[in-house]
Amino acid sequence: MNLDLRMDLADCGSPERLLEVLLRYYPDLPRRVPVETIAADVGIIEFKTLEVEGFIGGLLADPEKNQGIILTKDGLSAKRKRYTQGHELGHFLIPSHGYQRQCRKEDLEENSRTTTYQQQEAEANRFSAGFLMPKPIFVKDMGALGSVEVTHVRQLSDLYEVSMEASANRYAELTPDNCAFIFSRDGIVRYGRASRSFPRLAMRKGTPLPQNCLTRRFNQTGTHSAWAEQHGGAWIEIETGVRAPTILEQVVCQSNGFKVTLLYIDEAEEEDREEYDGLAERWNARLR
Ligand SMILES: [Zn+2]
Missing domain, CATH: 3.30.450 (Beta-Lactamase)
Structure with missing residues (x-):
């Protein structure tokens, strides 16, 4: 675990602040961001399979969130698994999200702020998208491909190893x-x-x-x-x-x-x- 990094992250309350600090620590990330390596640096000690029906991802941590385990549903594609891991890492790093979580498919699509629960799910999604598709480089790649085409979204999804849905969401945002x-x-x-x-x-x-x-x-x-x-x-x-x-x-x-x-x-x-x-x-x- 990287203790300096953990200290810096502890002061961050929002996904955007967390991402700013994280990306400063890893300035030369490849497009296929090594999710598990970075998660291990910030306190995730294990990745396990989640076996609760109806849930895609989960987080189990100690109440102080010093250490955590990230769970993902068995059989997810590599692309969806990465996004789910990013989402759970967001729950782990955002202090207000509590230390235990089970997330459904709808939670991984959430972007509204109507209830506190929805707002937290949306924050975990913003974290995952920003972590797997960092804004500066994604904007650059998007621009290099030229005017929008559905094939570009697919190319970006392969390049960043995220689902087409995740890359389309990020595309629309940026x-x-x-x-x-x-x-x-x-x-x-x-x-x-x-x-x-x-x-x-x-x-x-x-x-x-x-x-x-x-x-x-x-x-x-x-x-x-x-x-x-x-x-x-x-x-x-x-x-x-x-x-x-x-x-x-x-x-x-x-x-x-x-x-x-x-x-x-x-x-x-x-x-x-x-x-x-x-x-x-x-x-x-x-x-x-
Ligand atoms: Zn969630």
Whole structure:
């Protein structure tokens, strides 16, 4: 265990502060962050298999959280296991999270702050994402790949050895592009994540995907589609009297009915269209 590091981390209450200190200690981390090695440096003494039905990850520590054991469900893919370990490490290092924890699948997707419990799960997720995909290098890699494509998200997921879902979430959080990801299973929305500039998504958890969307039609498991153009009203909330933007849609078909949909609004195209609409309107006014 690295005692100096532990001392410095003890003063940090938020995932962001913890990550700042951690990344300063390990300035030359490879993209595939060695989760278990670093966890061992900060007090995790063992990694074990969790055998409680319904749970994906867990933390067992002494009340002072000097030492801990991280548990993960048997049979998780390497990518999901890494993310779960990062999540539990977050619970271990954030002082207010207590010393024993069992986390379900929904907890590993949490990003709301409605209850204290949800807020803590969201913090553990922010920690895991920031730990496995450090912001400066992820932003650089994202930029080098160019304008958003669903294949880029897959490339990043391989590069950082995280699930496509985790890399898509991080992508939405950090991209300057106007895009969103919709995670669905068997035609039902699991949840959506939008970039900062993207309009408000119209669908909620548990609702069916829009009729006629490409995601419903595209069913080639293990592959991704080309872009399809669609009226924005299918995906986003449009205020009355406001012109709906055109949304470009691309989808990756994963196994077991899981799909990741990428929605993109091309700002430059939209400006051209608005200009054209304005011109057409002025002409019509003149002709009337
Ligand atoms: Zn948790």
